[in-house]
Amino acid sequence: MRKMKIAMPILMVGLAVVMGCAKPPQADIDAAKASVTAARDAGAADYASASLRDAENSVASLDAEVAAQTKKFALMRSYKQAAVLSAQAKAAGEKATADATAGKEKAKADAEALLAQAKTAMDEANAMLATAPAGKGTAMEIEAMKTDMQTVQTSIAEGEQAHAAGRFLESKAKFEAALNQATGVKTAIEQAKEMKMGKKKA
Protein backbone atom coordinates (compact mmCIF):
# COMPACT_ATOMS: atom_id res chain seq x y z
CA MET A 1 0.00 0.00 0.00
CA ARG A 2 2.79 2.35 0.93
CA LYS A 3 4.58 1.51 -2.30
CA MET A 4 1.47 2.42 -4.21
CA LYS A 5 1.24 5.72 -2.42
CA ILE A 6 4.75 6.57 -3.53
CA ALA A 7 4.41 5.15 -7.03
CA MET A 8 1.17 6.88 -7.94
CA PRO A 9 2.39 10.49 -7.75
CA ILE A 10 5.57 9.53 -9.57
CA LEU A 11 3.51 7.87 -12.27
CA MET A 12 1.22 10.90 -12.54
CA VAL A 13 4.12 13.31 -12.77
CA GLY A 14 5.84 11.09 -15.33
CA LEU A 15 2.66 10.90 -17.40
CA ALA A 16 2.22 14.64 -17.16
CA VAL A 17 5.78 15.17 -18.32
CA VAL A 18 5.34 12.76 -21.22
CA MET A 19 1.97 14.18 -22.25
CA GLY A 20 2.99 17.76 -21.61
CA CYS A 21 5.93 17.34 -23.92
CA ALA A 22 3.65 16.43 -26.93
CA LYS A 23 4.56 18.96 -29.61
CA PRO A 24 3.45 19.31 -33.23
CA PRO A 25 5.69 17.34 -35.61
CA GLN A 26 7.04 20.63 -36.92
CA ALA A 27 9.69 19.09 -39.14
CA ASP A 28 7.09 16.87 -40.82
CA ILE A 29 4.68 19.79 -41.18
CA ASP A 30 7.38 21.98 -42.69
CA ALA A 31 8.37 19.19 -45.07
CA ALA A 32 4.74 18.75 -46.17
CA LYS A 33 4.30 22.49 -46.77
CA ALA A 34 7.64 22.68 -48.57
CA SER A 35 6.58 19.86 -50.90
CA VAL A 36 3.40 21.79 -51.81
CA THR A 37 5.39 24.98 -52.37
CA ALA A 38 7.78 23.00 -54.57
CA ALA A 39 4.81 21.71 -56.57
CA ARG A 40 3.54 25.25 -57.05
CA ASP A 41 7.02 26.37 -58.12
CA ALA A 42 7.16 23.48 -60.58
CA GLY A 43 4.15 24.97 -62.35
CA ALA A 44 1.54 22.63 -60.89
CA ALA A 45 -1.06 25.41 -61.07
CA ASP A 46 -0.83 25.27 -64.88
CA TYR A 47 0.17 21.69 -65.55
CA ALA A 48 -1.23 19.61 -62.66
CA SER A 49 -3.96 21.69 -61.10
CA ALA A 50 -5.95 18.69 -59.76
CA SER A 51 -2.95 17.19 -58.02
CA LEU A 52 -1.99 20.56 -56.58
CA ARG A 53 -5.52 21.00 -55.27
CA ASP A 54 -5.34 17.60 -53.55
CA ALA A 55 -2.02 18.51 -51.97
CA GLU A 56 -3.34 21.90 -50.81
CA ASN A 57 -6.41 20.24 -49.31
CA SER A 58 -4.15 17.75 -47.49
CA VAL A 59 -2.18 20.63 -46.01
CA ALA A 60 -5.44 22.29 -44.97
CA SER A 61 -6.49 19.05 -43.20
CA LEU A 62 -3.13 18.97 -41.47
CA ASP A 63 -3.47 22.58 -40.35
CA ALA A 64 -6.94 21.85 -39.01
CA GLU A 65 -5.67 18.88 -37.00
CA VAL A 66 -2.80 20.87 -35.52
CA ALA A 67 -5.10 23.77 -34.69
CA ALA A 68 -7.61 21.42 -33.05
CA GLN A 69 -4.91 19.79 -30.96
CA THR A 70 -3.54 23.16 -29.93
CA LYS A 71 -6.97 24.06 -28.55
CA LYS A 72 -6.86 21.07 -26.21
CA PHE A 73 -5.52 21.10 -22.66
CA ALA A 74 -1.75 20.83 -22.96
CA LEU A 75 -1.51 17.51 -21.13
CA MET A 76 -4.11 15.93 -23.38
CA ARG A 77 -2.63 16.82 -26.78
CA SER A 78 -1.66 14.15 -29.26
CA TYR A 79 -0.05 14.79 -32.61
CA LYS A 80 -0.11 11.24 -33.94
CA GLN A 81 -2.85 12.09 -36.43
CA ALA A 82 -0.98 15.26 -37.42
CA ALA A 83 2.08 13.16 -38.19
CA VAL A 84 0.00 10.86 -40.38
CA LEU A 85 -1.56 13.85 -42.17
CA SER A 86 1.89 15.43 -42.63
CA ALA A 87 3.09 12.31 -44.37
CA GLN A 88 -0.03 12.28 -46.58
CA ALA A 89 0.34 15.97 -47.45
CA LYS A 90 4.01 15.51 -48.23
CA ALA A 91 3.22 12.58 -50.51
CA ALA A 92 0.45 14.60 -52.21
CA GLY A 93 2.85 17.53 -52.70
CA GLU A 94 5.46 15.25 -54.20
CA LYS A 95 2.86 13.73 -56.50
CA ALA A 96 1.78 17.22 -57.61
CA THR A 97 5.43 18.11 -58.32
CA ALA A 98 5.88 14.91 -60.33
CA ASP A 99 2.63 15.50 -62.23
CA ALA A 100 3.56 19.13 -62.90
CA THR A 101 6.98 18.13 -64.17
CA ALA A 102 5.45 15.48 -66.41
CA GLY A 103 2.72 17.87 -67.65
CA LYS A 104 5.25 20.58 -68.31
CA GLU A 105 7.52 18.16 -70.14
CA LYS A 106 4.62 17.03 -72.29
CA ALA A 107 3.58 20.61 -73.09
CA LYS A 108 7.21 21.40 -73.87
CA ALA A 109 7.57 18.34 -76.09
CA ASP A 110 4.29 19.16 -77.88
CA ALA A 111 5.39 22.75 -78.43
CA GLU A 112 8.79 21.65 -79.67
CA ALA A 113 7.21 19.19 -82.10
CA LEU A 114 5.02 22.01 -83.41
CA LEU A 115 8.03 24.31 -83.61
CA ALA A 116 9.89 21.75 -85.70
CA GLN A 117 6.88 21.34 -88.00
CA ALA A 118 6.42 25.10 -88.30
CA LYS A 119 10.10 25.62 -89.14
CA THR A 120 10.00 22.86 -91.74
CA ALA A 121 6.86 24.32 -93.31
CA MET A 122 8.41 27.79 -93.26
CA ASP A 123 11.64 26.57 -94.89
CA GLU A 124 9.65 24.73 -97.54
CA ALA A 125 7.48 27.77 -98.22
CA ASN A 126 10.55 30.01 -98.46
CA ALA A 127 12.20 27.57 -100.85
CA MET A 128 9.07 27.48 -103.00
CA LEU A 129 8.91 31.28 -103.00
CA ALA A 130 12.57 31.53 -103.97
CA THR A 131 12.03 29.38 -107.04
CA ALA A 132 8.58 30.73 -107.99
CA PRO A 133 8.62 32.47 -111.40
CA ALA A 134 8.25 36.21 -110.74
CA GLY A 135 6.62 37.63 -113.83
CA LYS A 136 4.29 40.57 -114.27
CA GLY A 137 1.37 39.99 -111.95
CA THR A 138 3.04 37.26 -109.88
CA ALA A 139 6.00 39.30 -108.64
CA MET A 140 3.75 41.37 -106.42
CA GLU A 141 2.11 38.30 -104.96
CA ILE A 142 5.41 36.60 -104.37
CA GLU A 143 6.66 39.69 -102.57
CA ALA A 144 3.50 39.76 -100.46
CA MET A 145 3.96 36.10 -99.57
CA LYS A 146 7.59 36.72 -98.72
CA THR A 147 6.42 39.48 -96.41
CA ASP A 148 3.95 37.03 -94.87
CA MET A 149 6.71 34.51 -94.30
CA GLN A 150 8.87 37.16 -92.64
CA THR A 151 5.97 37.83 -90.28
CA VAL A 152 5.63 34.10 -89.64
CA GLN A 153 9.33 33.99 -88.84
CA THR A 154 8.91 36.87 -86.38
CA SER A 155 5.97 35.07 -84.79
CA ILE A 156 8.04 31.90 -84.43
CA ALA A 157 10.81 33.92 -82.80
CA GLU A 158 8.27 35.37 -80.34
CA GLY A 159 7.02 31.85 -79.69
CA GLU A 160 10.57 30.71 -79.01
CA GLN A 161 10.96 33.50 -76.46
CA ALA A 162 7.77 32.41 -74.72
CA HIS A 163 9.02 28.82 -74.91
CA ALA A 164 12.35 29.73 -73.35
CA ALA A 165 10.46 31.51 -70.57
CA GLY A 166 8.50 28.30 -69.89
CA ARG A 167 5.20 29.68 -71.22
CA PHE A 168 4.51 26.54 -73.21
CA LEU A 169 0.77 27.04 -73.67
CA GLU A 170 1.46 30.41 -75.31
CA SER A 171 4.37 29.15 -77.40
CA LYS A 172 2.31 26.16 -78.53
CA ALA A 173 -0.44 28.43 -79.84
CA LYS A 174 2.11 30.61 -81.62
CA PHE A 175 3.84 27.67 -83.28
CA GLU A 176 0.55 26.13 -84.34
CA ALA A 177 -0.67 29.41 -85.85
CA ALA A 178 2.69 29.87 -87.61
CA LEU A 179 2.52 26.33 -88.93
CA ASN A 180 -0.97 26.90 -90.32
CA GLN A 181 0.08 30.20 -91.93
CA ALA A 182 3.18 28.66 -93.52
CA THR A 183 1.12 25.73 -94.74
CA GLY A 184 -1.39 28.21 -96.17
CA VAL A 185 1.37 29.97 -98.11
CA LYS A 186 2.67 26.62 -99.41
CA THR A 187 -0.82 25.64 -100.53
CA ALA A 188 -1.30 29.00 -102.26
CA ILE A 189 1.98 28.59 -104.17
CA GLU A 190 1.10 25.03 -105.14
CA GLN A 191 -2.33 26.11 -106.35
CA ALA A 192 -0.81 28.96 -108.36
CA LYS A 193 1.63 26.52 -109.93
CA GLU A 194 -1.14 24.07 -110.73
CA MET A 195 -3.19 26.86 -112.30
CA LYS A 196 -0.24 27.90 -114.40
CA MET A 197 0.38 24.31 -115.50
CA GLY A 198 -3.29 23.92 -116.38
CA LYS A 199 -3.24 27.14 -118.36
CA LYS A 200 -0.16 26.02 -120.28
CA LYS A 201 -1.76 22.68 -121.08
CA ALA A 202 -4.95 24.43 -122.18
Next chain:
Amino acid sequence: MATVAPDLHWLTRHPLRILGRMKRRHLNRFQIRRLRRASRRTRALVLGGVTALGIVAILPILTGRTTPRWFALESARQAVVQAQNTNADDWAPGDLRQAEAMFQVARIEHRHQELRILPLRDFTQAELLLREAERLASATSAHSLRVRQATRDSARVAITRAADSVGKGVAFSEAMHLAVYDRRLLTSSRLALEEAELLHRRGEYTLATKRALAAGSQAERVSGRAAQAASRYTDAGLVQNWRQWMKETISWSERSGAAAIVVQKDKHELTVYARGKAVKTYRVELGFNSIGNKWRAGDSATPEGRYHITAKKPAGQSGYHMALLLDYPNAEDRRRFDAARRVGRLPRNASLGSLIEIHGEGGRGKDWTKGCVALANDDIDDLFKRIGVGTPVTIVGGDGNGGTYTKLVGMHRAEPTSAGLD
Protein backbone atom coordinates in the same frame (compact mmCIF):
# COMPACT_ATOMS: atom_id res chain seq x y z
CA MET B 1 -17.84 1.80 32.29
CA ALA B 2 -15.56 4.29 30.76
CA THR B 3 -16.53 5.32 27.32
CA VAL B 4 -13.80 5.30 24.73
CA ALA B 5 -14.02 8.32 22.49
CA PRO B 6 -14.04 6.89 18.98
CA ASP B 7 -11.52 8.07 16.45
CA LEU B 8 -13.87 9.20 13.74
CA HIS B 9 -11.57 11.14 11.47
CA TRP B 10 -11.31 8.18 9.04
CA LEU B 11 -15.03 8.43 8.49
CA THR B 12 -14.55 11.31 6.18
CA ARG B 13 -12.39 9.16 3.93
CA HIS B 14 -14.39 5.94 3.88
CA PRO B 15 -18.00 6.70 4.72
CA LEU B 16 -19.44 3.53 3.18
CA ARG B 17 -17.34 1.20 5.21
CA ILE B 18 -18.43 2.70 8.50
CA LEU B 19 -20.39 -0.24 9.80
CA GLY B 20 -17.65 -2.77 9.29
CA ARG B 21 -15.23 -0.64 11.10
CA MET B 22 -17.67 0.14 13.89
CA LYS B 23 -18.12 -3.52 14.53
CA ARG B 24 -14.46 -4.03 14.74
CA ARG B 25 -14.06 -1.21 17.20
CA HIS B 26 -16.75 -2.45 19.65
CA LEU B 27 -19.05 0.55 19.61
CA ASN B 28 -22.22 0.62 21.63
CA ARG B 29 -25.59 0.30 19.90
CA PHE B 30 -26.38 4.05 20.11
CA GLN B 31 -23.20 4.90 18.45
CA ILE B 32 -23.82 2.22 15.85
CA ARG B 33 -27.34 3.50 15.21
CA ARG B 34 -26.07 7.04 14.82
CA LEU B 35 -23.43 5.93 12.47
CA ARG B 36 -25.89 3.85 10.47
CA ARG B 37 -28.03 6.93 9.97
CA ALA B 38 -24.99 8.88 8.91
CA SER B 39 -24.09 6.10 6.54
CA ARG B 40 -27.58 6.10 4.99
CA ARG B 41 -27.41 9.84 4.52
CA THR B 42 -24.03 9.58 2.90
CA ARG B 43 -25.24 6.80 0.64
CA ALA B 44 -28.27 8.86 -0.36
CA LEU B 45 -26.08 11.83 -1.02
CA VAL B 46 -23.65 9.84 -3.14
CA LEU B 47 -26.45 8.16 -5.05
CA GLY B 48 -28.13 11.51 -5.64
CA GLY B 49 -24.87 13.01 -6.78
CA VAL B 50 -24.14 10.14 -9.15
CA THR B 51 -27.67 10.29 -10.55
CA ALA B 52 -27.39 14.04 -11.06
CA LEU B 53 -24.05 13.61 -12.73
CA GLY B 54 -25.47 10.86 -14.92
CA ILE B 55 -28.34 13.07 -15.98
CA VAL B 56 -25.98 15.94 -16.72
CA ALA B 57 -23.81 13.58 -18.80
CA ILE B 58 -26.64 11.87 -20.65
CA LEU B 59 -28.70 14.95 -21.35
CA PRO B 60 -26.29 16.36 -23.97
CA ILE B 61 -26.06 12.93 -25.58
CA LEU B 62 -29.83 12.66 -25.71
CA THR B 63 -30.15 16.11 -27.24
CA GLY B 64 -27.70 15.10 -29.98
CA ARG B 65 -25.25 17.88 -29.19
CA THR B 66 -22.39 15.45 -28.84
CA THR B 67 -22.96 13.65 -32.12
CA PRO B 68 -20.26 14.49 -34.70
CA ARG B 69 -21.66 16.12 -37.85
CA TRP B 70 -20.00 13.78 -40.30
CA PHE B 71 -22.59 14.35 -42.98
CA ALA B 72 -22.33 18.14 -42.73
CA LEU B 73 -18.54 17.88 -42.74
CA GLU B 74 -18.48 15.71 -45.83
CA SER B 75 -21.11 17.82 -47.52
CA ALA B 76 -19.13 21.02 -46.91
CA ARG B 77 -15.93 19.32 -48.06
CA GLN B 78 -17.60 18.18 -51.27
CA ALA B 79 -18.92 21.68 -51.88
CA VAL B 80 -15.44 23.17 -51.45
CA VAL B 81 -13.89 20.56 -53.77
CA GLN B 82 -16.62 21.26 -56.31
CA ALA B 83 -15.87 24.98 -56.12
CA GLN B 84 -12.19 24.22 -56.63
CA ASN B 85 -13.03 22.00 -59.59
CA THR B 86 -14.82 24.88 -61.30
CA ASN B 87 -11.42 26.60 -61.38
CA ALA B 88 -12.71 29.16 -58.93
CA ASP B 89 -9.06 29.89 -58.25
CA ASP B 90 -9.05 31.67 -61.61
CA TRP B 91 -12.62 32.90 -61.88
CA ALA B 92 -13.64 33.74 -58.29
CA PRO B 93 -10.46 33.61 -56.20
CA GLY B 94 -11.75 35.92 -53.46
CA ASP B 95 -14.92 33.88 -52.97
CA LEU B 96 -12.99 30.63 -52.96
CA ARG B 97 -10.55 31.88 -50.33
CA GLN B 98 -13.49 32.91 -48.16
CA ALA B 99 -15.23 29.52 -48.55
CA GLU B 100 -12.00 27.63 -47.87
CA ALA B 101 -11.25 29.75 -44.80
CA MET B 102 -14.76 29.17 -43.45
CA PHE B 103 -14.45 25.44 -44.07
CA GLN B 104 -11.11 25.41 -42.29
CA VAL B 105 -12.58 27.17 -39.24
CA ALA B 106 -15.51 24.73 -39.26
CA ARG B 107 -13.22 21.76 -39.62
CA ILE B 108 -11.02 22.90 -36.74
CA GLU B 109 -14.08 23.40 -34.54
CA HIS B 110 -15.43 19.96 -35.48
CA ARG B 111 -12.14 18.27 -34.78
CA HIS B 112 -11.80 20.19 -31.53
CA GLN B 113 -15.15 18.85 -30.39
CA GLU B 114 -14.24 15.33 -31.51
CA LEU B 115 -11.21 15.42 -29.24
CA ARG B 116 -13.19 16.42 -26.12
CA ILE B 117 -14.64 13.86 -23.70
CA LEU B 118 -18.09 12.78 -24.72
CA PRO B 119 -20.35 14.72 -22.34
CA LEU B 120 -18.48 17.93 -22.99
CA ARG B 121 -18.74 17.72 -26.78
CA ASP B 122 -20.92 20.25 -28.54
CA PHE B 123 -21.03 20.17 -32.32
CA THR B 124 -23.70 22.85 -32.63
CA GLN B 125 -21.25 25.59 -33.53
CA ALA B 126 -19.31 23.28 -35.85
CA GLU B 127 -22.50 22.42 -37.67
CA LEU B 128 -23.39 26.08 -38.15
CA LEU B 129 -19.91 26.80 -39.47
CA LEU B 130 -20.01 23.80 -41.79
CA ARG B 131 -23.38 24.87 -43.18
CA GLU B 132 -22.01 28.36 -43.77
CA ALA B 133 -18.89 26.93 -45.45
CA GLU B 134 -21.09 24.79 -47.69
CA ARG B 135 -23.26 27.77 -48.55
CA LEU B 136 -20.21 29.89 -49.40
CA ALA B 137 -18.65 27.08 -51.44
CA SER B 138 -21.86 26.53 -53.41
CA ALA B 139 -22.14 30.27 -54.06
CA THR B 140 -18.49 30.26 -55.14
CA SER B 141 -19.14 27.43 -57.60
CA ALA B 142 -22.05 29.31 -59.09
CA HIS B 143 -20.11 32.57 -59.24
CA SER B 144 -17.08 30.87 -60.72
CA LEU B 145 -19.16 29.24 -63.44
CA ARG B 146 -20.87 32.56 -64.18
CA VAL B 147 -17.56 34.41 -64.42
CA ARG B 148 -16.06 31.61 -66.51
CA GLN B 149 -19.04 31.71 -68.84
CA ALA B 150 -18.86 35.49 -69.03
CA THR B 151 -15.11 35.39 -69.72
CA ARG B 152 -15.62 32.70 -72.35
CA ASP B 153 -18.38 34.76 -73.96
CA SER B 154 -16.32 37.90 -73.74
CA ALA B 155 -13.38 36.10 -75.38
CA ARG B 156 -15.73 34.81 -78.07
CA VAL B 157 -17.02 38.34 -78.66
CA ALA B 158 -13.44 39.62 -78.85
CA ILE B 159 -12.55 36.87 -81.32
CA THR B 160 -15.64 37.55 -83.42
CA ARG B 161 -14.89 41.26 -83.52
CA ALA B 162 -11.25 40.59 -84.28
CA ALA B 163 -12.30 38.21 -87.05
CA ASP B 164 -14.49 40.99 -88.50
CA SER B 165 -11.62 43.45 -88.32
CA VAL B 166 -9.19 40.98 -89.84
CA GLY B 167 -11.75 40.14 -92.51
CA LYS B 168 -12.08 43.81 -93.30
CA GLY B 169 -8.31 44.15 -93.46
CA VAL B 170 -8.14 41.16 -95.78
CA ALA B 171 -10.87 42.72 -97.94
CA PHE B 172 -8.77 45.88 -98.18
CA SER B 173 -5.66 43.82 -98.95
CA GLU B 174 -7.49 42.02 -101.74
CA ALA B 175 -8.87 45.25 -103.14
CA MET B 176 -5.66 47.21 -102.98
CA HIS B 177 -1.96 46.77 -102.62
CA LEU B 178 -0.84 47.20 -99.03
CA ALA B 179 2.52 48.64 -98.11
CA VAL B 180 4.99 46.15 -96.61
CA TYR B 181 4.41 47.44 -93.09
CA ASP B 182 0.66 47.08 -93.38
CA ARG B 183 0.95 43.68 -95.01
CA ARG B 184 3.10 42.53 -92.08
CA LEU B 185 0.66 44.00 -89.62
CA LEU B 186 -2.22 42.24 -91.32
CA THR B 187 -0.44 38.88 -91.33
CA SER B 188 0.47 39.43 -87.74
CA SER B 189 -3.18 40.10 -86.93
CA ARG B 190 -4.20 36.90 -88.72
CA LEU B 191 -1.68 34.94 -86.67
CA ALA B 192 -2.88 36.56 -83.46
CA LEU B 193 -6.48 35.74 -84.38
CA GLU B 194 -5.60 32.12 -84.98
CA GLU B 195 -3.73 31.98 -81.67
CA ALA B 196 -6.80 33.45 -79.98
CA GLU B 197 -8.96 30.72 -81.49
CA LEU B 198 -6.55 27.98 -80.39
CA LEU B 199 -6.30 29.39 -76.87
CA HIS B 200 -10.08 29.73 -76.66
CA ARG B 201 -10.46 26.10 -77.65
CA ARG B 202 -8.07 25.13 -74.83
CA GLY B 203 -10.04 27.15 -72.29
CA GLU B 204 -7.42 29.88 -71.95
CA TYR B 205 -10.04 32.61 -72.25
CA THR B 206 -8.09 35.50 -70.76
CA LEU B 207 -5.09 34.89 -73.01
CA ALA B 208 -7.42 34.33 -75.96
CA THR B 209 -9.09 37.69 -75.33
CA LYS B 210 -5.69 39.36 -75.15
CA ARG B 211 -4.61 37.90 -78.48
CA ALA B 212 -7.97 38.66 -80.09
CA LEU B 213 -7.74 42.30 -78.97
CA ALA B 214 -4.22 42.50 -80.38
CA ALA B 215 -5.43 40.97 -83.66
CA GLY B 216 -8.37 43.37 -83.85
CA SER B 217 -6.25 46.39 -83.06
CA GLN B 218 -3.61 45.51 -85.68
CA ALA B 219 -6.21 44.79 -88.35
CA GLU B 220 -8.04 48.03 -87.55
CA ARG B 221 -4.83 49.99 -88.02
CA VAL B 222 -4.37 48.38 -91.43
CA SER B 223 -7.99 49.03 -92.40
CA GLY B 224 -7.77 52.59 -91.10
CA ARG B 225 -4.80 53.44 -93.26
CA ALA B 226 -6.26 51.60 -96.25
CA ALA B 227 -9.60 53.38 -95.80
CA GLN B 228 -7.78 56.67 -95.63
CA ALA B 229 -6.02 55.87 -98.91
CA ALA B 230 -9.32 54.79 -100.47
CA SER B 231 -11.22 57.79 -99.14
CA ARG B 232 -10.33 59.74 -102.30
CA TYR B 233 -13.00 57.61 -104.00
CA THR B 234 -15.58 59.30 -101.79
CA ASP B 235 -14.05 62.78 -102.04
CA ALA B 236 -16.84 65.03 -103.26
CA GLY B 237 -14.57 67.25 -105.37
CA LEU B 238 -12.83 64.37 -107.11
CA VAL B 239 -16.06 62.44 -107.66
CA GLN B 240 -17.66 65.54 -109.17
CA ASN B 241 -14.69 65.96 -111.48
CA TRP B 242 -14.81 62.27 -112.53
CA ARG B 243 -18.55 62.48 -113.15
CA GLN B 244 -17.94 65.53 -115.31
CA TRP B 245 -15.34 63.63 -117.38
CA MET B 246 -17.71 60.70 -117.80
CA LYS B 247 -20.56 63.02 -118.78
CA GLU B 248 -18.43 64.80 -121.34
CA THR B 249 -17.18 61.49 -122.81
CA ILE B 250 -20.72 60.12 -123.10
CA SER B 251 -21.95 63.43 -124.59
CA TRP B 252 -19.14 63.34 -127.12
CA SER B 253 -20.14 59.78 -128.08
CA GLU B 254 -23.75 60.94 -128.43
CA ARG B 255 -22.83 63.97 -130.50
CA SER B 256 -20.30 62.24 -132.72
CA GLY B 257 -22.18 58.92 -132.98
CA ALA B 258 -18.86 57.17 -132.36
CA ALA B 259 -17.78 54.74 -129.68
CA ALA B 260 -16.14 55.86 -126.46
CA ILE B 261 -14.76 53.98 -123.49
CA VAL B 262 -15.14 54.78 -119.81
CA VAL B 263 -13.08 52.82 -117.23
CA GLN B 264 -14.20 53.10 -113.63
CA LYS B 265 -11.38 51.98 -111.35
CA ASP B 266 -13.59 51.72 -108.27
CA LYS B 267 -16.02 49.35 -109.98
CA HIS B 268 -13.35 47.62 -112.07
CA GLU B 269 -15.52 48.10 -115.13
CA LEU B 270 -14.87 49.14 -118.68
CA THR B 271 -17.98 50.38 -120.48
CA VAL B 272 -18.25 50.92 -124.20
CA TYR B 273 -20.62 53.71 -125.22
CA ALA B 274 -22.04 54.04 -128.71
CA ARG B 275 -24.07 57.13 -129.59
CA GLY B 276 -24.11 58.00 -125.92
CA LYS B 277 -25.54 54.66 -124.83
CA ALA B 278 -23.72 51.99 -122.82
CA VAL B 279 -23.53 48.98 -125.13
CA LYS B 280 -21.16 46.68 -123.31
CA THR B 281 -19.50 46.51 -119.92
CA TYR B 282 -16.49 44.32 -119.17
CA ARG B 283 -14.87 43.34 -115.89
CA VAL B 284 -11.31 44.66 -115.76
CA GLU B 285 -8.20 44.31 -113.65
CA LEU B 286 -5.91 47.22 -113.03
CA GLY B 287 -2.46 48.13 -111.81
CA PHE B 288 -1.97 46.42 -108.44
CA ASN B 289 -1.39 49.76 -106.77
CA SER B 290 -4.35 51.52 -108.33
CA ILE B 291 -5.85 52.99 -105.23
CA GLY B 292 -4.14 56.25 -106.12
CA ASN B 293 -3.57 58.06 -109.40
CA LYS B 294 -0.50 57.32 -111.46
CA TRP B 295 2.36 59.67 -110.68
CA ARG B 296 5.42 58.05 -112.16
CA ALA B 297 6.82 55.01 -113.95
CA GLY B 298 6.98 51.92 -111.75
CA ASP B 299 4.30 52.93 -109.23
CA SER B 300 2.02 50.21 -110.66
CA ALA B 301 -0.99 52.55 -110.64
CA THR B 302 -3.50 52.91 -113.44
CA PRO B 303 -3.65 56.54 -114.56
CA GLU B 304 -6.82 58.63 -114.32
CA GLY B 305 -7.47 60.97 -117.23
CA ARG B 306 -8.79 61.37 -120.73
CA TYR B 307 -6.89 59.42 -123.34
CA HIS B 308 -7.27 58.01 -126.82
CA ILE B 309 -6.38 54.74 -128.45
CA THR B 310 -3.28 55.29 -130.52
CA ALA B 311 -2.64 51.76 -131.77
CA LYS B 312 -4.24 48.33 -131.94
CA LYS B 313 -1.97 45.33 -131.33
CA PRO B 314 -3.59 42.13 -132.54
CA ALA B 315 -2.67 38.67 -131.32
CA GLY B 316 0.99 38.01 -131.88
CA GLN B 317 1.99 41.64 -131.46
CA SER B 318 1.19 41.83 -127.77
CA GLY B 319 2.58 39.90 -124.85
CA TYR B 320 -0.93 39.92 -123.40
CA HIS B 321 -3.00 38.33 -126.13
CA MET B 322 -4.16 41.64 -127.75
CA ALA B 323 -3.72 45.26 -126.77
CA LEU B 324 -5.07 48.76 -127.36
CA LEU B 325 -2.33 51.32 -126.70
CA LEU B 326 -3.28 54.60 -124.99
CA ASP B 327 -1.69 58.01 -125.43
CA TYR B 328 -0.50 58.08 -121.84
CA PRO B 329 1.03 60.38 -120.70
CA ASN B 330 -1.13 63.24 -121.89
CA ALA B 331 -0.51 66.95 -121.37
CA GLU B 332 -2.32 66.95 -118.03
CA ASP B 333 -0.20 63.99 -116.78
CA ARG B 334 2.97 65.85 -117.76
CA ARG B 335 1.84 69.02 -116.01
CA ARG B 336 1.00 67.11 -112.83
CA PHE B 337 4.29 65.17 -112.94
CA ASP B 338 6.37 68.33 -113.41
CA ALA B 339 4.55 70.09 -110.57
CA ALA B 340 5.08 67.12 -108.25
CA ARG B 341 8.76 66.97 -109.09
CA ARG B 342 9.14 70.70 -108.54
CA VAL B 343 7.71 70.52 -105.03
CA GLY B 344 9.83 67.47 -104.25
CA ARG B 345 6.97 65.02 -104.10
CA LEU B 346 8.75 62.96 -106.73
CA PRO B 347 12.53 62.41 -106.92
CA ARG B 348 14.45 64.27 -109.60
CA ASN B 349 15.30 61.03 -111.43
CA ALA B 350 11.68 59.87 -111.59
CA SER B 351 10.15 59.37 -115.02
CA LEU B 352 6.57 59.57 -116.16
CA GLY B 353 6.44 56.19 -117.86
CA SER B 354 4.47 55.11 -120.90
CA LEU B 355 2.97 52.08 -122.60
CA ILE B 356 -0.34 52.04 -120.78
CA GLU B 357 -2.59 49.62 -122.63
CA ILE B 358 -5.92 47.92 -122.50
CA HIS B 359 -4.88 44.30 -122.96
CA GLY B 360 -5.82 40.64 -122.44
CA GLU B 361 -4.66 37.90 -120.05
CA GLY B 362 -7.03 39.23 -117.41
CA GLY B 363 -9.73 37.37 -115.55
CA ARG B 364 -7.47 36.62 -112.57
CA GLY B 365 -9.86 38.14 -110.08
CA LYS B 366 -7.44 40.68 -108.68
CA ASP B 367 -5.42 43.67 -109.74
CA TRP B 368 -2.05 42.54 -111.03
CA THR B 369 -0.84 44.79 -113.85
CA LYS B 370 1.71 47.58 -113.61
CA GLY B 371 -0.84 50.19 -114.63
CA CYS B 372 -2.56 48.71 -117.69
CA VAL B 373 -6.21 47.75 -117.91
CA ALA B 374 -6.51 43.96 -118.35
CA LEU B 375 -9.53 42.09 -119.70
CA ALA B 376 -10.17 38.38 -120.06
CA ASN B 377 -9.07 37.18 -123.50
CA ASP B 378 -12.63 36.63 -124.73
CA ASP B 379 -13.53 40.16 -123.65
CA ILE B 380 -10.55 41.80 -125.35
CA ASP B 381 -11.42 39.83 -128.49
CA ASP B 382 -14.90 41.34 -128.39
CA LEU B 383 -13.70 44.84 -127.50
CA PHE B 384 -11.05 44.73 -130.21
CA LYS B 385 -13.78 44.36 -132.79
CA ARG B 386 -15.82 47.29 -131.47
CA ILE B 387 -13.05 49.85 -131.07
CA GLY B 388 -10.84 51.67 -133.50
CA VAL B 389 -7.78 53.87 -133.25
CA GLY B 390 -8.70 57.34 -131.96
CA THR B 391 -11.46 56.11 -129.65
CA PRO B 392 -11.52 58.26 -126.52
CA VAL B 393 -10.81 56.38 -123.29
CA THR B 394 -11.71 58.12 -120.06
CA ILE B 395 -10.32 56.51 -116.92
CA VAL B 396 -11.88 57.75 -113.71
CA GLY B 397 -11.73 56.75 -110.08
CA GLY B 398 -15.49 56.23 -110.00
CA ASP B 399 -18.84 57.90 -109.83
CA GLY B 400 -19.02 57.65 -106.02
CA ASN B 401 -21.60 54.85 -106.03
CA GLY B 402 -21.24 51.14 -105.33
CA GLY B 403 -17.57 50.69 -106.14
CA THR B 404 -15.23 48.39 -104.22
CA TYR B 405 -13.30 51.18 -102.55
CA THR B 406 -16.38 53.25 -101.85
CA LYS B 407 -17.97 50.24 -100.16
CA LEU B 408 -14.87 49.49 -98.11
CA VAL B 409 -14.60 53.08 -96.96
CA GLY B 410 -18.29 53.07 -96.05
CA MET B 411 -17.92 49.78 -94.19
CA HIS B 412 -14.93 51.05 -92.26
CA ARG B 413 -16.73 54.23 -91.27
CA ALA B 414 -19.92 52.44 -90.28
CA GLU B 415 -18.51 49.61 -88.19
CA PRO B 416 -17.32 50.05 -84.63
CA THR B 417 -13.70 49.27 -83.96
CA SER B 418 -12.77 46.12 -82.11
CA ALA B 419 -9.93 47.82 -80.29
CA GLY B 420 -11.85 47.88 -77.04
CA LEU B 421 -14.50 45.67 -75.56
CA ASP B 422 -17.50 46.82 -73.62
